[in-house]
Amino acid sequence: MLNExxxxxxxxxxxxESKQGEEDFKISSYYKKDYRSFHTIATIIWVTVGxxxxxxxxxxxxxxxxxxxxNMQFLVMLAAAVIIGxxxxxxxxxxxxxHFYGTKHEKARKRVKQFNHDLTRLNRMYEREKR
Amino acid sequence: xxxxxxxxxxxxxxxxxxxxxxDKAVQFILALVTFLMINQNIGLMKAVATPVVxxxxxxxxxxxxxxxxxxxAAGLVIVHLFKLSMGVAAAAALIFVVMFIFxxxxxxxxxxxxLVTPVAFMLHIPYVVPVACALVLGPxxxxxxxxxxxxxxxxxxxxxxxTAITSADGITRQISLFxxxxxxxxxxxxxxxxxxxxxxxxxxxxxxxxxxxxKIAAASGAVVNIVVIVIGDIAFDIHxxxxxLIIGNIAAVVIGFIMEFFLFxxxxxxxxxxxxxxxxxxxxxxxxxxxxxxAPEKTVKHINERKETGEIAGAEPERRPRPKSGxxxxxxxxxxxxxxxxxxxxxxxxxxxxxxxxxxxxxxxAQSLKEELDIQSIVENELxxxxx
Numbered sequence: 001m002l003n004e005x006x007x008x009x010x011x012x013x014x015x016x017e018s019k020q021g022e023e024d025f026k027i028s029s030y031y032k033k034d035y036r037s038f039h040t041i042a043t044i045i046w047v048t049v050g051x052x053x054x055x056x057x058x059x060x061x062x063x064x065x066x067x068x069x070x071n072m073q074f075l076v077m078l079a080a081a082v083i084i085g086x087x088x089x090x091x092x093x094x095x096x097x098x099h100f101y102g103t104k105h106e107k108a109r110k111r112v113k114q115f116n117h118d119l120t121r122l123n124r125m126y127e128r129e130k131r
Numbered sequence: 132x133x134x135x136x137x138x139x140x141x142x143x144x145x146x147x148x149x150x151x152x153x154d155k156a157v158q159f160i161l162a163l164v165t166f167l168m169i170n171q172n173i174g175l176m177k178a179v180a181t182p183v184v185x186x187x188x189x190x191x192x193x194x195x196x197x198x199x200x201x202x203x204a205a206g207l208v209i210v211h212l213f214k215l216s217m218g219v220a221a222a223a224a225l226i227f228v229v230m231f232i233f234x235x236x237x238x239x240x241x242x243x244x245x246l247v248t249p250v251a252f253m254l255h256i257p258y259v260v261p262v263a264c265a266l267v268l269g270p271x272x273x274x275x276x277x278x279x280x281x282x283x284x285x286x287x288x289x290x291x292x293x294t295a296i297t298s299a300d301g302i303t304r305q306i307s308l309f310x311x312x313x314x315x316x317x318x319x320x321x322x323x324x325x326x327x328x329x330x331x332x333x334x335x336x337x338x339x340x341x342x343x344x345x346k347i348a349a350a351s352g353a354v355v356n357i358v359v360i361v362i363g364d365i366a367f368d369i370h371x372x373x374x375x376l377i378i379g380n381i382a383a384v385v386i387g388f389i390m391e392f393f394l395f396x397x398x399x400x401x402x403x404x405x406x407x408x409x410x411x412x413x414x415x416x417x418x419x420x421x422x423x424x425x426a427p428e429k430t431v432k433h434i435n436e437r438k439e440t441g442e443i444a445g446a447e448p449e450r451r452p453r454p455k456s457g458x459x460x461x462x463x464x465x466x467x468x469x470x471x472x473x474x475x476x477x478x479x480x481x482x483x484x485x486x487x488x489x490x491x492x493x494x495x496x497a498q499s500l501k502e503e504l505d506i507q508s509i510v511e512n513e514l515x516x517x518x519x
Binding site for chain 1: 222225226228229232233236237271303306307310311314
């Protein structure tokens with residue numbers, strides 16, 4: 001005899017496992033602080049790479065102008081602008097990444113908790129059936 | 132209005148049941164429109180710029196995650212630019228890399244937003260995007276919207292100044308021309324600034340607890356778009372088409388209203404304001420009920436053929452077959468009033484079967500016996516009195 005509530009529960013769990021489960025289990029294997037820190041650092045590294053690429057494109061595009069105004073004062077000002085821009089970007093993305101990955105961990109943890117709760121319920125159902 | 136709400140609920144129900152197919156269809160259409168528009172605007176590589184290739188790519192992208200569509204679109208742009216100049220293609224590839232680093236790393240599932248903005252530009256409704264994104268998503272959607280705007284102006288730049296780029300001697304000079312043409316375009320920056328401000332304004336107003344917040348937000352977003360672009364037009368002399376600006380923003384408001392109808396349909400006339408407190412806070416709560424209309428149920432009226440009285444009296448009542456165990460019973464059709472339940476006048480010719488049935492005779496017999504016994508006891512009493 002089919003147990004409808006058991007089938008529903010198992011379907012829900014299977015759907016979760018196939019969709020978000022894999023990523024959620026990976027996320028929830030970290031502590032929130034570790035997960036957030038790790039991804040914030042990774043984001044900062046990626047932002048640095050991205051910024052370097054953007055500055056590189058800018059330098060190639062404005063190479064003629066740069067060569068024309070090549071003096072110490074101009075170079076110092078340019079370097080300062082590039083560094084300030086980098087710091088602003090890194091701080092912005094650091095804050096955004098920290099918040100984003102913190103929230104992501106929280107949500108994943110909540111879903112995994114619900115999954116574990118469902119697992120316990122399913123286990124109880126099996127035990128009841130055995131009796 | 133009620134009909135519209137019922138229709139909306141039906142649509143939502145349909146989406147809930149068929150969401151897999153609808154999502155895939157939307158993904159396919161978006162991919163196809165994007166690839167066709169890229170081919171139409173910068174279809175320099177003739178082998179790739181055919182509709183067959185666009186359809187094939189769209190079909191493949193439909194069965195892959197949404198972010199793949201964005202990657203394929205970027206790849207297609209790079210392939211076309213490669214025909215123009217290797218340097219320009221490399222510069223475009225690096226610009227895409229920067230975009231993916233700054234946006235797609237976080238939310239690869241929403242990478243399609245990068246495509247929506249250029250497609251909206253090509254359909255002449257770009258102002259819809261910031262309003263819609265701010266209503267549904269959040270202020271962070273400003274990043275993909277701005278990137279999408281840059282992609283559109285990049286395509287537009289190639290379309291308009293392809294000859295100038297190719298005529299330049301040396302890869303470095305070609306890259307320089309291309310990057311300058313894209314990023315020194317004042318229209319790009321004014322549009323991007325208008326979109327960013329519009330997104331922040333729409334998002335802020337939408338979250339206010341004023342009545343009709345979504346409508347006000349959509350309208351204010353459109354006003355911000357118009358005002359910023361007109362100011363930019365006057366200050367930097369960028370020649371914007373005012374007709375398109377106004378029509379596009381009217382479309383944005385209309386789309387905003389439609390989105391409100393589907394996503395935030397509430398009845399402001401029944402707003403309730405509550406006030407209570409606990410140990411730590413005072414609460415001022417505004418509760419607005421959602422509009423919901425129950426769909427009228429269809430009732431099927433069965434009118435049985437009138438049978439002869441003799442047949443009714445003699446016929447055995449038809450029994451419903453009991454469903455076997457494990458077999459699902461067919462859901463019963465609700466009958467409003469069947470002919471068999473209609474009251475009929477009692478006729479002496481037809482004796483309706485009573486519930487007690489066979490007990491009637493017993494009751495009558497018992498009554499007659501009781502009467503006889505009573506008579507007997509009366510007779511006995513009288514005889515006894517005479518004897519005395």
